[in-house]
Amino acid sequence: MRNALRAEWTKLRTLPSNAWTMVGLAVLMAAGAVVVIAATDVPGCRVDRDGCPPQDVTALMLMGVHVAQIAAIALAAAAICAEFQPRLIRATFAMKPQRRTVFAAKALVVGGAVLVTALAGTIAAILIGRSATTSKGLTAQRGYLQPALTAGSLQRAVLGTVLYLILVALLTAGIAAAVRHVGAAIGIAVTALYGPYMVTVLVPMSAHTLTRIQDAAPMMAGLAVQTTVAGTGTSSLSPWAGLAVLAAYAVGTLLIGGALFTVRDV
C-alpha cells in the first residue's frame, strides 16, 4: 500500500496541471471570499428603527468554497481519468494487479492533497475575509457580527469546509472511476452539486418541498457545516448531519466507482 501511495502521489504532483490545480484550490478559496464579499449588497435595513437581521459572516467568508470545489473536482477527475485515455492504466495494473489498492491509493492521495490545500485556503479566506467584510461596510450594526477567531462555531465551520472539499473530491473520484472520461466526470459532479441548488433558485415552491430538496442535495446539505447563525444556512440540517449526507453520497459513488474500477476491462 505504501508503494502504491508513493506511486500515485508522484503521478499526481508531477503533472504540472495538477500542481496548478492544487495551488488554485487554495487561492480560489481566499479570492472567492473577497469577490463574494465585494459583491454583497450592504443591507438597506434601518439601523435606527427595526434593526438588521443577523447574517452569517463566517459562512460569507467561506463562500469561496463554491469556486474552490471546482478545483477539487478537477483534481479528482484528472487523478482518476488521466491514465485511461492513453491507456497508461494498463502499465499501472501490470505493476500492481491489486486494483482495489490502486483505487484506494488514488483516492487517499487526492483526499490528502485536498486536505492540505483546503486547510491553507480556508484559513487564508478567514484572515482576508475579516478585513474585506469590515472595509465593505458590513458591520455588526448591519447584522454582520464578526466572530472571534477562537469561537468554536468558526473553527467548526473552517474544519467542516475542509472536510466538505475532501468529500467533494472523493465524490468526484467515484464518479470518475465509473465514467472514465474527464469531461463527463466534471460535468456529472457539477450537475449533481448545482442541479438541485439551481432548482431551488429558479423554481418557486412550497417551503416544505424546498426544505426536503435542501436536506437531500449533496451540496446544500453538505454546506450546512458552514452555518453559524441559525436559520441562515443552505439546509435545515444541523452542521454535522448535513455533512453526513454528503459523506453518504461520497461513500456511495466510491463504492460503485471502486467496484467498476476493479472489475472492468481496461
Add this chain to the structure above:
Amino acid sequence: MVTAEPGLLRMTGRALRAEWTKLRSVRSSGLALLALVALTMLLSLVGASLSTSNANQQKISVDQFHFVHQPMTGDGTVTAQVTAQADTGAWAKAGLMIKDGTASGSSYAAIMVTPGHGVLMQADAKTELTERSATGAPWLRLTRAGQSVTGYESADGVTWTTVGTLTVTAPAASTQAGLFVTSPPKLHLMGEIPNYEPVLGEATFKNVTLSTAHQAKWTDTEVALPPAAESAVAVGEGAPTTPVLDGKSTWVADGTVTVTGSGDIGRAGMGGINLTDVDRVKAGLTGIQFGLIGAIAIGALFITAEFKTRTIRTTFVARPGRAAVLTAKSIVLAGVVFLTGLAVSVAVYFITRPMQTRNGYRAPIYPQSSFFDPAVLRAILGASLFLALIGLFSLAIGTIVRRTADAIIILLTLLVIVPTIAGGASHSAYAFMGRATPLAGISILQTIPLAPTSTAVVTGTWSGFLVLCGYTLVALVAAFWVLRRRDA
C-alpha cells in the same frame, strides 16, 4: 475568383460531411445531446410540478390613488375633459370616480384614460370594460342611477358613446364623486424578488362638472392603505401595492385642474396589474438553463477531443484550410444543437402547459398561451437558438483552451456556477449576470413584458439575446485567430 466558386462550394460540402460524420459517430456527442434533452426536461418538469398558484382564488386588489372629490348624494352625473395625461406608464390612469367614502378598498365605479390602453371602466375591482378609442382630449362622464353606473366617452363633449354599465355595491347616501389620478410603480426584478419604485402620474382636466354639487369646494384625499396594513396585502404575490407618493391638485382660474397621484386601482389580471409569475411560457422553458450543460459538453468536446487524440493533425492534413474546418464544425454543431433544442422545447411547452393549468395557473390571471402566438413561437425558437449559441460559444472556448477539462471547467463556472451563486447571494450581482454575461440570452424566453412600466432593470427580450450573440461572435473570432496562428 468567380471560377473558384464551385470548387469552394464542393470543398465546403465535403468539410461539412466530414464534420457531420465525426459528430454522429462519436459516442460522447450522443450522450451530450441526451444530457441536453434530459436535463432540460428534468428542470422544466420539476418546475411545472412544484410551482402552484392560488392567485385566481385570492382577491389581490389594489386601491391607491389621489382623489379630488365632493359628496354626491343619490343619483347624479360627473363630467370632465382630460386635456393632458403624462405618459408615466402604459397603465397610468386618470379619470372620474364615484366611491363609497374615501377609504382604500371601498366600493367604487370609475372611468379612466390610460396612455397605452385607451379608455377603461372598472367597478369594485371586480369588473372591467375596455374601449380602445380614446384620441385627442377625450371627455369622460359617469352617471349613477341607483346601483348602476354608466360610463360615457366623447371626443367633443356633445356626442357621447356609452362605454358600459356596471353595478356597484356603494350605498347611495355617502358616496363621493370626482377626479382621480394614479400611476403604477416601476418594477425592478432582482433575482426572484420584485422591488417597486413609486411613480407620480399627472393629468390635466377641464370643464369639470358635477350635477348634484351642493358646494363648490373640492376636497383632496390621498386614498392609500394604512401603513400597518400594507405588508398584509399581496406581499410576495407580486401585486404592486407599495410604496406610493403623495399627489396634489392645482386649480387654475379658468377651471382647469392638474392632479398628480401614484398607486393603482384594480386587481391582479385587471387594469394592467400583473403578478410577476404571469409568464408561464418562460417558466415552462426554464429547463434550458439546466440543459445548456449538454450544449456545453457537445460544443467543447467536438474540438477538444480532436486535440486530445491528435486527430486534429490528420484533419488539418486532409484539409489545410483551418478556417474552413472550424466553419464546418460550427455549422454542423449549431444545426444539430438547434434541432435537438427545438424538439425538446416544443415537447416541454406542450407537456408543461397542462401541468401548469392543473396547478392553478388558469385564466383570467394566467391566460393560456397559444402555440402559434408569435411571442410563443419566438420563445420556443429562441430557446433552441440559445442552446445552439451556447454550443458555438463552447466550441470557441474549446478551440482556444484545447484541453477538455479546462474548457468544461471554464464554461461550467461561467454559465452555471457563478450565475447560480449570484442568484442566491446578491441582487446587484444577479442583475449584472442577467444583463452582461452570456446568460443574458435567456431573455429571449419572455413572452409577456414583465410589467408594462418596467425600467431597464428587467432585460429586454432582444437586448439580452444580443449580448449572448456578441459573446459568441467575439469568442468565435478569437478561436479562428488562434487556430490559424498556432501549431496543432
